[in-house]
Amino acid sequence: MAEDQKEHKISTTLNSDEKKIIRREVEKQRRMQMSILCSSLRSSLPIHLIKGKRSVSDHIGEAANYVQILKEKVKELEIKRDKLKEIISSSMVETGNELPADPSSLVKCVNINLIPDGVEIVICSGFEDCRMRLSDLMKIIVLEEGCDVVHCVTNQVNGKIFHTIKSEVEDSTHFDLGRLQNKLVHAILLAR
Incomplete structure (x- = not known):
């Protein structure tokens, strides 16, 4: 019976060591994936936003600000587009022509x-x-x-x-x- 307990202790120690190794590998893979994603994010930002900033949190903060800037630009462009469509539609109505597809x-x-x-x-x-x-x-x-x-x-x-x-x-x-x-x-x- 003492031998069974000894074997059980050895097998649990082995399982525990294997679990630690697996967790270490999984964590290593996660860190590598995060590093790749952060590098990709950094390369997507304009250089003037990341200039002089070294930490990942700085880059993520700048990316969040940049996304907001891009959203505002999209809204401005949508307004311009709608204005152009309105102008084109009104000029076509005045002349009696139909609005072309392009x-x-x-x-x-x-x-x-x-x-x-x-x-x-x-x-x-x-x-x-x-x-x-x-x-x-x-x-x-x-x-x-x-x-x-x-x-x-x-x-x-x-x-x-x-x-x-x-x-x-x-x-x-x-x-x-x-x-x-x-x-x-x-x-x-x-x-x-």
């Missing part, structure tokens, strides 16, 4: 091409009753994007207004054509 089709064209030492922008701002002014387009091109306008021609063909603008750009390799195109399209849509 609102960007209201802007007939904004075409931007790289040319030597700059860009050529061709804009068809729609019909002659469009309230878009050339000066508003120039503000975007010159003031916001930093281009130097060297040539501008405006033509009216079949009731549509075409602006051809040639401008010089300091560094065309770092110039974002897509951003300029989006700004011009939005400006034309807002002017309707």
Whole structure:
């Protein structure tokens, strides 16, 4: 009987040691997973938010703040989107046309091409009753994007207004054509 108790004690000690080893392994895996997740979170944040901050709790706090900032931006963009939809709908009702499935089709064209030492922008701002002014387009091109306008021609063909603008750009390799195109399209849509 003493031997049975001895064997039972040894087996419980072994089980206890095995349980400790298993718990240690599980905890090690959990810490590794947390480290990977924190690293992923840190890489998702803008660099200016994590600059100089070393602790994980600082990064998590900044991530929570950043999520709130992004939520506010989403709300602002939703308001702008709704405003654009309302403007487009009201302009379509005034003209008696139906609203197209793609609102960007209201802007007939904004075409931007790289040319030597700059860009050529061709804009068809729609019909002659469009309230878009050339000066508003120039503000975007010159003031916001930093281009130097060297040539501008405006033509009216079949009731549509075409602006051809040639401008010089300091560094065309770092110039974002897509951003300029989006700004011009939005400006034309807002002017309707």
